[in-house]
Amino acid sequence: MAARGTVKPFANFNASHDAEVLYKAMKGLGTDEEAILTLIAARSNSQRQHIKSAYKSTYGKDLVDDLKSELGGKFETLIVALMTPPVSYDIYELRNAIKGAGTDEKVLIEILASRMASQIKEIATAYKAEYDSNLEDDITGDSSGHFMRLMVILLQANRQQGVDQGAIKTDAEGLFAAGEQKFGTEEETFITILGNRSAAHLNKVFDEYRKLSGFEIEESVQRETSGSLKELLLAVVKCARSVPAYFAESLYCGLKGAGTDDHTLIRIMVSRSEVDMLDIRAQFRKMFATSLYSMIKNDTSGDYRKTLLLLCGGDDA
Template identity: 75%
Template sequence: MASGGTVKPYPQFDANADAQTLYKAMKGLGTDEETILKLLTARSNAQRQQIALAYKTLHGKDLIGDLKSELGGKFETLVVGLMTPPVLYDVHELRSAIKGAGTDEKVLVEILASRTPKQVKEIIAAYKKEHNADLEADVTGDTSGHFQRMLVVLLQAGRQQGIDAGKIEQDAQDLFAAGEKKYGTDEDTFITILGNRSAEHLRKVFEKYMTISGFEIEESIERETSGGLKSVLLAVVKCARSVPAYFAESLYFAMKGAGTDDKTLIRIMVSRSEVDMLDIRAQFRKMFATSLHSVIQGDTSGDYRKTLLLLCGGNDA
């Protein structure tokens, strides 16, 4: 089964030719949206950065600025997202989540629970450079309690590597003692173990936990915690089991029911299109007995829909 991203580097890439194509698509009366969306979804992010550079060299204009002035709504948000380097995209999403009206906890949870320690370190460095601010300080200034503590642990990006066989049984016992076994919950134990162990190690701990307690760890977290802490612990557990399955579920709930959570839909389609969108598609079909492609098709419209479908890759998705 194919895995990885749906968007690959374009083999016959020519940044100058692409820059000219985009310039023509936006010049004069009316905008050729079809050309823009087809070209940008067929280039990798690194290639899009080269196109932006060529565009400035050839026309003395900022490509993102021109796209913003020609496009609108969700389609514009999606295209600008595709034009942003991945680390800066995460930085932008986190900054908006913290600095907007109220805190968008969902964004903090999704990004910090699903990125690798190396990626988290890159995000922290880029955040500092972009905003001359400390991401951890901004997060702690905007959150509180056990939820804040878990986010701070994830921001340390200090997960152990590999599996520590000697700790599996003890970790499972400690989690059991911290929740199901006692009256009240020792949240700090959940935070320490789930925040600091590797995904491979945690999967072994979850198996052992099941044999000790008779429950899946997710069931215990649902019962023993609440609010933001519950959300972030569940996200960490789901990502330890399977990052693509975590995103498949997030996409499903973004489009299920009345109204679409377009912010989540755009963020996942942009950030995963070159990473693991093929795996997300496969998990989506397995988990929900329908294709991601058909759900996007039924839930969106216009150029926005066309772009999402191209990022989704093929109608068997």
């Protein structure tokens, strides 16, 4: 599968040369932010790791520590995120979401609903190695009820493969009976079906569900559930339909309104820049009749904006 990212490995890559450029941008009076952001946004994450090693070998200093001491604010947060390997970045975000003041369910939902099974397994292993703590235990210790149970199912990363033709109708009927057809909702059924079936299978179930009930599954989830369980179920449904569309909507919500949700903006732009940012941009244009580029341009400023626009990779006006 061709990567649909906007950030590609830099062709004539030379880690020592890049380390020197960054060193010079930071030494002496004042910092050359432009040189830093232009270089870092134009290298793949694995190339950035090589630059980090070359920097340490040449200057005996930690590149990320130096960047932190020279930069500030959202720009610093964004550059540091770009310098972090993808799995390390995911586990850092999950850890902060669980261990901070109050649980940031939005982060848990976004990462666990959108990552592939192989990535979830990698995340769980890396989390254990880094924090000497079990991700599942930390999440269950910090959440409860149906929300927690669906989180646990997603963490198992054991979705069945392919489409089970024989179960499409049964699953659709099960969801209908558990929600729209009864007084009160049997959340169990929603959790089991949405948490365990493949995306391809779920899309067939959603079609069947619409024929059966006259509703899109999203409408029923909105009506039949509430709170964090509702948000998690909706994320699972949206990611089954289209992961890029799910991220396009999250970015739009993060950019519109009075204040920009920079935490979400940084996390998505960094974690999707080498994966499917081109598809996210296309979905964004289709769904919101404006380009991601122009919204970032209007809602952010300074070196932070310049870096985000480079990650966005172009305007679909």
